[in-house]
Amino acid sequence: MYADLVVHPQWIVPVDSQDRVLEGHSLAVAGGRIQDIVPTAEARTIFQAERQLDLPGHVLIPGLINAHTHSPMTLLRGLADDLPLMIWLNQHIWPAEKRWVDPEFVLTGTRLAALEMLRSGTICFNDMYFYPEVTARAAADAGMRAVVGMIVVDFPTGYAESADEYLHKGLGLHERYRGHALIRTAFAPHSPYAVSDAPLERVRTLADELEVPVHIHLHETHEEIVQSLRDHGERPIARMDRLGLLGPGLVAVHMTQLEDAEIEALARTGAHVVHCPESNLKLASGFCPVARLLEAGLEVAIGTDGAASNNDLDLLGEMQTAALLAKGIAASASALPAYQALRMATLNGAKACGMEDETGSLEPGKSADMVAVDLGAPDTQPVYHPVSQLVYAASRDQVRHVWVAGRQLIRDGQPTTLDQQAILKEAREWAARIAATN
Ligand SMILES: [Zn+2]
Secondary structure, eight states, X not given: OEEEEEEEEEEEOOOOTTOOOEESEEEEEXXXXXXXXXXXHXXXXXXXXXXXXXXXXXXEEEOEEEEEEOGGGGGGTTSSOXXXXXHIIIIIIHHHHHXXXXXXXXXXXXXXXXXXXXXXXXXXXXXXXXXXHHHHHHHHHHTXXXXXXXXXXXXXXXXXXXXXXXHHHHHHHHHHHTTOSSEEEEEEEOOTTTSOHHHHHHHHHHHHHHTOOEEEEESOOHHHHHHHHHHHSSOHHHHHXXXXXXXXXXXXXXXXXXXXXXXXXXXXXXXXXXXXXXXXXXXXXXXXXXXXXXXXTOEEEEOOOOTTSSSOOOHHHHHHHXXXXXXXXXXXXXXXXXXXXXXXXXXXXXXXXXXXXXXSSOOXXXXXXXXXXXXXXXXXXSOSOXXXXXXXXXXXXXXXXXXXXXXXXXXXXXXXXXXXXXXXXXXXXXXXXXXXXX
């Protein structure tokens, strides 16, 4: 049988419904899709492949999906740290964005983010930022998948003047990328505190019409709840419910300060939650009760949030933090086991983005979006359980190869589509400009 590529890793972790780890299996790719996964001895006889790749000591996993980020914010990494969310946002991040964010900023920031994400095994990111058309172009040029947010806020920025204009520009973006192989769109109203009822209602109507997700920060901090009670007389989730936004298309990011009835309401409506443990920890925002959410039947994905509040876009590290934090919060060492953490960073991310038919697991017919991690380093030896090594011990420099739709974007740790030196140079130039005025 003809194949474009057959990969022979030591282990394959398909992230399937049976939590399998396959040893001594090979994966064949044809036309950008996974053709089959079969025992290696069999693969060597049945496939005539253009390219065969032996990867002893490597584990092959589905490409990681960063379910919440603001990719251009890589350019603000480390600009202001060790501050609570509202001071950090109001006195540092938003003023810096007001002054600096333009299409060139977004282009360089997204390229830097794409470079960092690809090198660490992330093949898709769910993004929320200004000038999303630039992010879309940068991701597509890198060969990555992205869900670019049609951002909405009440206040004017260089990108748009009013909620209407944000929506208008978003719809233009949606039209432009309809049917694109790599790029999808989602509505991205920033948060309940930054968007008033009328635009949120329009978002709901349009999201239903266009069948795209609604990606929003929700229940990030205690202050958000207090402010909502003061301004609207209801908690943010109750407000989302009143506006008709709770449902399977909702991608709710953060989800701290949750009451039992809110968890039940979210589970009942099939909403997706994105957990950003490192950003929550760094901004001391509160804790997302992941184990309780999973118990209630919610699908929880993992995001890094922006590089200004993390400060990296490293999903391997984020999985580890998520697994450890969940155990601490639940006071149970069996909360969020390693395989489940990997599922959150892959298949659940794909589900949140409405892309589970295309990516998120290694199964015949899906896109060949995959990552080979070398577990041969001393840091991850010996290997009893490859998923344990991945989640609890591996670091992102062990990511050796990354493919999206069968196209190799990282080879031996190096990017094939992005010019690393040029991107680093541009990023340093931006930093020099920003630092001079901050
Ligand atoms: Zn965020």
